[in-house]
Amino acid sequence: MYWDKEIETMSRDQLEELQLKRLKETLKQASKAPFYKSLGLEDYEVRTLDDIEKLPFTTKEDLRESYPYGMVSVDRKDLVRLHSSSGTTGTPTVVFHTIKDIDAWSELVARCLYMVGVRKGDVFQNMIGYGLFTGGLGLHYGAERVGCLTIPSGPGNTKRQLKFLKDFDVNFVHVIPSYALYLADTAESMGIEPSRDLPHLRTALIGAEPHSEETRKKIENFFSIDAYNSYGLSEMNGPGVAFECPEKNGMHIWEDAYLVEIVNPHTLSHVKPGETGELVLTTLSREGMPIIRYRTKDLTSIIDSTCACGRTHRRITRISGRSDDMLIVKGVNIFPVQVEAVLLGTPGVRRNYQIVLESKGHNDHMIVKVELDPGMFVGDIRGLEKLKKSLTRDLRDELLITPEIELCEPGSLPVSEGKAVRVIDKREE
């Protein structure tokens, strides 16, 4: 039932004792890296886990500025692997691993896989990108560690994917949720009936992009399998940071390998237990490139209660957004994704929108510009006023402040894909 029973079910006291020991080692190791040397990390004194709050944060910008080797804390000849995050602009952020790091990472992934029922002898098709991206190789090494026949298919070539699933009696897959849905569509159009044609398939590991509970259900129902949510980021190795157990209620974050903090993204102090905030992680067992208090920008909260699966490592909730998207309007935290959700549930308007923030006297004023759905326009001003009213009410219920709705002609707002300017902040400082 457990890959590493001793670690996975360790009592809280023992776990924290282990964390403190590893934190001290990590600080010592990190201090060898030019970046942390320049921060004077070795001068910080850590006696208890709470002392973590005294330490400086590390941001993605720091990683960029330390490019190429500024974060490395071992002799370069001890490095065996480089990964890079999927940044689209500017200098990439790179992460280095020693052979020991790769080994520890593989162990963490093996733990995740074993947790959801993967066993030696299973056949695994890894439909996630290999290369600089961590998703492919991370799962690959973990699956081999468990003893699975691993097919490094990568994404794409959908018909061949389906052929392999069937011909090799594949038991589990690792896949991006949107690709899983595409795979389902293709299977359906090819007349593949999963419960008849893919009887061995039982599990999908889904991650690398945000997805809803509905998407999970769709994948599970179509393929008649269980789908488990996976969380990871290249700065913290990649996949294997947090993973759902069969309870499917939050992801266990491996606290022997990562020190978890949830901070308010503005004050940067710890939130109250259970509150949502930005996930901040410190590596506890990495030697090539330890990272202290890394601001992931991902928003989540900690589930502190004991889990029926018996693991003592705490869980984090599904990532609810990115802290760099957050706006503060009239003192209230607002995420554009909240606006998006309301618009999706409102017939009469399209998905495209823009948020404009202005100052009115000393007050913030929020305008939500939204495109009218031409198919829903019946020609009267009354219908439009009604639409504005119901939209205002729904947004107020969701955001807790009252925005002004501005109905716009279809096609008049910048399109939603890519770098569309969603928020225009015209407020005075």
Added chain:
Amino acid sequence: MAHQLSLFVENKPGKLDRILDIFMGLGMDVKALTIASSDKFGIIKLLVDKPFKAKEMLKQSGFTVALTEVVVVEVNGIPAGLKGITAFFLSKNINIDNALGFGFGKDGSALVIIESEAIPQVKDLLVENGFKVLSDEQIYAL
């Protein structure tokens, strides 16, 4: 039933100009025109001789456009002639959603374009009660 065009447009200069360009290209005749504005957007209503064709062309040009049914009544002057209709509507509890009235001719006769809920029934009622309701052909030939 006669139809009137209803366009949803942002409250900005140049919108009507573009619409009229399209109509001129089509040789379309506009019988009546109203603009009602809210803060940021407006509704332009147009009574034209070929409403369905006009709607298609406007849609192709990216406009948000709908057709609404209207009834056009000839009355013997406003207010006197129109009073007959409003009194009748009151007795039947019919609400006027939108109206455009204008006098024409030296004899004082006037036309009133009326939008209301359930326009076909309203039209029948008006005809039954002896009001001078214009036929579609008469409207489009105005």
